[in-house]
Amino acid sequence: MRTPTSAGTVCPLCSEPLDIDSIAAAETLSTAEALCHSCQQQPPPFTRAVAGNVYDAVRPAVHLMKFENVPALAQPLAAVLAQAMLALRPTAPTRMTVVPVPLYRGKRAYNQSTLLARHALRLLRSSAPDWQLHLQLHALRRTRHTESQYLLSREQRQQNVYGAFAVQGDVRGHDVLLIDDVYTTGATVAECARVLLAAGATSVHVATLARAAREIAVRWQPSRDGPMAETHH
Numbered sequence: 001m002r003t004p005t006s007a008g009t010v011c012p013l014c015s016e017p018l019d020i021d022s023i024a025a026a027e028t029l030s031t032a033e034a035l036c037h038s039c040q041q042q043p044p045p046f047t048r049a050v051a052g053n054v055y056d057a058v059r060p061a062v063h064l065m066k067f068e069n070v071p072a073l074a075q076p077l078a079a080v081l082a083q084a085m086l087a088l089r090p091t092a093p094t095r096m097t098v099v100p101v102p103l104y105r106g107k108r109a110y111n112q113s114t115l116l117a118r119h120a121l122r123l124l125r126s127s128a129p130d131w132q133l134h135l136q137l138h139a140l141r142r143t144r145h146t147e148s149q150y151l152l153s154r155e156q157r158q159q160n161v162y163g164a165f166a167v168q169g170d171v172r173g174h175d176v177l178l179i180d181d182v183y184t185t186g187a188t189v190a191e192c193a194r195v196l197l198a199a200g201a202t203s204v205h206v207a208t209l210a211r212a213a214r215e216i217a218v219r220w221q222p223s224r225d226g227p228m229a230e231t232h233h
């Protein structure tokens with residue numbers, strides 16, 4: 001199992017904590033930037049993904065917000081998301097279209113990613129007033145129900161979400177900032193980014209409330225080979 005070493009040493013593309021091998025590689029590379037194993041093997045379609053906190057730190061609140069019908073929790077959690085979004089600010093475009101990852105219709109009374117995005121934008125209007133962020137709620141729709149990503153391997157997650165999203169707004173020429181609640185392998189946001197770029201978006205950045213570090217989420221499964229992550233994306 002890989003072990004995160006120093007906090008803050010993360011993959012510049014997906015924010016995965018880097019393992020010892022990757023950090024050693026970074027020190028010998030002239031670019032001084034090493035990618036995590038996952039991004040080396042398969043570069044993500046998005047420009048960069050950031051997260052506000054580790055999932056364990058916000059898990060109880062996220063669970064209440066999503067599964068126990070406590071949407072009011074989106075407001076304090078959005079402050080964490082807004083911090084993550086600010087980390088993108090120095091290198092991100094000055095004008096961006098903010099798109100929450102959609103739910104399948106009727107799945108829940110509210111979409112937690114939409115609530116988080118709304119509250120975070122409100123906060124950023126005062127902390128980053130020159131950043132032109134425009135919410136476009138229905139740029140994406142989910143075309144079918146997807147199985148819970150719980151206990152699926154990385155490859156299974158990619159298959160599970162493939163073709164599950166469609167672009168229904170006009171995103172041609174837009175720099176998109178995709179919002180989701182939890183990032184685990186990135187399969188969901190990568191699939192959203194893929195269809196947005198195919199529909200003409202110029203770039204896709206990703207900000208999530210929390211990141212379930214794969215090292216933390218991995219469980220030993222004696223009967224199976226792949227790492228098994230415990231969260232939903």
Ligand SMILES: [Zn+2]
Binds near residue numbers: 011014036037038040
């Ligand atoms: Zn990475």
